[in-house]
Structures are given as structure tokens and as C-alpha cells.
Amino acid sequence: MKAAVEMDMFGCPNRCKHCWIGHGNNAHVSTKDFIWVAEQFKHYQRDGRQLFDGLMFSSWYREPEFSDNYRELWELSKQLSTTPPNRGEFELASIWRLARDPEYAPWLRSHYVNCVQVSLFGMERQTDYYTGRRGNFKDCMRAIEILLDVGIAPRIQIFPFKSNLADFEILENTLRELRLEERVKDIGREFTCFLNTISTTGEGFNLEEVRINRNELFGLPSYFLEKTLKNFKTESFEKLWPTEEELMPLLMEDDQPLNDNPPVISFQVRSDFNVYPNCGENAEWWRLGNLKDYGINAVMDTFLKHGNPGLRLNYSTPLKYLAAKHGDRHGDRLYDRTDLGHRWIRMEVMGK
Numbered sequence: 001m002k003a004a005v006e007m008d009m010f011g012c013p014n015r016c017k018h019c020w021i022g023h024g025n026n027a028h029v030s031t032k033d034f035i036w037v038a039e040q041f042k043h044y045q046r047d048g049r050q051l052f053d054g055l056m057f058s059s060w061y062r063e064p065e066f067s068d069n070y071r072e073l074w075e076l077s078k079q080l081s082t083t084p085p086n087r088g089e090f091e092l093a094s095i096w097r098l099a100r101d102p103e104y105a106p107w108l109r110s111h112y113v114n115c116v117q118v119s120l121f122g123m124e125r126q127t128d129y130y131t132g133r134r135g136n137f138k139d140c141m142r143a144i145e146i147l148l149d150v151g152i153a154p155r156i157q158i159f160p161f162k163s164n165l166a167d168f169e170i171l172e173n174t175l176r177e178l179r180l181e182e183r184v185k186d187i188g189r190e191f192t193c194f195l196n197t198i199s200t201t202g203e204g205f206n207l208e209e210v211r212i213n214r215n216e217l218f219g220l221p222s223y224f225l226e227k228t229l230k231n232f233k234t235e236s237f238e239k240l241w242p243t244e245e246e247l248m249p250l251l252m253e254d255d256q257p258l259n260d261n262p263p264v265i266s267f268q269v270r271s272d273f274n275v276y277p278n279c280g281e282n283a284e285w286w287r288l289g290n291l292k293d294y295g296i297n298a299v300m301d302t303f304l305k306h307g308n309p310g311l312r313l314n315y316s317t318p319l320k321y322l323a324a325k326h327g328d329r330h331g332d333r334l335y336d337r338t339d340l341g342h343r344w345i346r347m348e349v350m351g352k
């Protein structure tokens with residue numbers, strides 16, 4: 001089995017209202033503890049044989065490179081990993097650091113990073129509100145310039161909510177004034193900009209009130225709509241994000257469980273050494289166990305035997321059971337199927 005092991009060593013400067021991981025504290029995990037965690041997974045055996053034939057370690061899964069010693073942590077992660085990580089594969093980087101640390105963008109470039117995602121929620125007031133940090137919008141604008149200066153393309157992700165729709169025209173003008181299309185082309189890449197829906201896990205579960213419907217989506221400037229279809233390589237928003245009402249007839253007949261299987265299995269180790277699988281969220285009902293208290297054997301037993309409510313609901317409970325109990329036949333909000341399934345899993349474990 002190949003897997004990633006990600007440790008939340010330092011946390012995140014933001015407190016995004018949609019954060020799928022959830023708001024943990026900003027801890028200070030020592031390098032010694034990170035190495036200890038890596039050793040647990042590297043030496044883990046099942047039936048006398050190594051279970052993992054490839055492991056990739058990371059010192060973050062909230063804000064990338066939030067710690068000042070990010071360079072050493074990157075080198076250490078590479079040394080510990082048995083499948084060498086490639087920084088260039090990620091499109092995530094720290095906007096906070098880009099706006100403050102002049103050495104960071106050149107470092108990213110020297111590690112083959114070609115593109116970095118910048119997430120907006122409208123203009124300044126809305127973006128700062130939804131990311132929980134005053135000054136974040138200004139940091140995003142600054143980061144765009146800094147990235148372009150070193151030859152990295154900014155990739156703009158925007159979340160439309162019922163409460164920020166009025167910002168989209170001015171946001172379009174702002175992006176056009178920045179001439180991103182031309183400037184990204186000048187560095188040999190194609191400019192990507194897209195709308196996105198939010199996950200229903202973590203903090204995102206509490207944002208359902210502002211999740212948009214199709215009329216609201218189609219009221220947005222065609223600039224964003226066209227770029228979104230291109231980004232997701234689809235011709236229809238109906239396919240990309242159906243409404244709950246459209247999904248219900250299919251899911252009411254679906255004997256299969258959700259089976260959310262991310263392309264890379266990842267074990268997320270929180271600063272308190274609790275471990276969570278990336279097919280779920282950092283919540284009690286997905287917890288695999290605590291590495292310090294119970295050890296790697298108990299953690300992996302829970303994972304492999306689907307020994308917590310989240311895993312059982314993901315891998316064993318038919319979707320039609322969850323749909324009948326929690327679905328809304330007249331729901332007009334837009335989802336993707338997996339996000340709706342996760343919403344129902346959470347409603348089921350919370351007894352809603």
C-alpha cells in the first residue's frame with residue numbers, strides 16, 4: 001500500500017469558514033516528534049510484513065510552509081519519505097508567507113512549482129470575512145504579483161455564496177485590470193480561473209445557508225462561468241453541480257455506499273497525535289486513534305477494519321439509506337455527489 005502521512009506541525013494563519021479540515025489550534029510540534037511519527041508508519045508491519053511499500057511524509061496539511069524553518073522541514077520530509085515527494089506537483093502554497101517572506105517565491109520556483117492557487121470569496125470585505133483574517137485579500141493581491149515576478153502562474157479559485165454575489169462584477173473588472181490572461185501567457189502558461197463549491201465537511205458543514213442554487217450561479221458574469229466549464233473540462237453546469245433535487249432520484253436507488261476513496265490515501269496526524277483518514281474529516285467519528293496513547297497497531301486496525309462510524313458509513317452504508325433519511329427532494333442547492341454524501345454522513349452521526 002502506498003500512502004501519505006501528513007502532520008499538522010504548525011497550523012494555519014487563517015480560520016476559513018469553509019475549511020474542510022476544521023479549525024485546529026496552531027501548535028508547535030517538534031522535529032523530533034515528526035520523525036517519531038514517521039518511524040511508526042515506516043516500521044509498521046502486518047502479518048509479519050511491511051504494509052506500506054511507499055510512504056510520503058509532509059510536515060503540514062493546513063497552511064503549507066507556515067513555519068519559518070520550512071526549508072529544513074521540506075528536506076527532512078524528503079529524507080524520511082520512501083516515495084520521494086515532488087513540491088512541483090502541489091498547487092498550494094502559503095499566501096501569508098508569499099506576502100511577507102521575499103525568499104519564499106524564489107524557493108517555490110527553484111522547487112519546480114509552476115502554478116499556485118489563490119482563493120477569493122469576492123472582494124476585500126468578503127474575502128477577509130470568509131477566510132477569517134483581516135488583510136488576507138490584500139495578501140492575495142500581493143501574492144499574485146510576487147508569483148508572476150518569479151514566473152509562477154496564479155490560479156484563481158472563487159467561492160460564490162448567497163452573501164457575496166454582488167461582488168462578482170467588480171471582481172471581474174479587478175482581474176481584467178490585472179491583465180492576468182496576458183501576463184500568465186507571457187510566462188508560457190494558460191490562465192486558470194474558476195468558481196467552486198465548498199465541501200460539506202469540517203467548517204463547511206455550517207455554511208449550507210449560503211450555498212447557492214442554479215439561478216444564482218447563472219446570474220454570475222459569463223467571464224467566470226465560461227472559465228469554470230473550461231477548468232473542469234465539462235460543457236454543462238447541470239452535470240458539474242446538480243441540485244439536491246436532481247441527485248435524489250439516483251441516490252434513493254443507490255445500493256452502494258459513498259466509497260469516497262481519494263487518489264492518494266493520506267493519514268492526517270494532528271498536533272495531539274490523533275490520526276484521521278483523508279476520506280473523512282478531522283472529527284471524532286473519523287478518528288483512527290491516538291499514536292502516542294494507543295500506538296500504530298491500533299490506529300491501523302481501526303483504518304483497515306473500518307472501525308469508526310465515519311469509515312463504516314463511507315464504506316458500508318448504502319447511499320439510499322442516507323438519502324431516505326437525510327435527503328431533501330426539493331433541495332435547490334448545488335452539490336457534487338460526494339459532498340452531498342458527506343453531508344448526510346455527518347447528519348447521520350450527529351443524529352440530525
Ligand code: SF4
Pocket residue numbers: 012013014015016018019020021022061062063
Ligand atoms: S481552508 Fe486552508 S487556509 Fe483556510 S483555514 Fe483551512 S487550512 Fe487554513
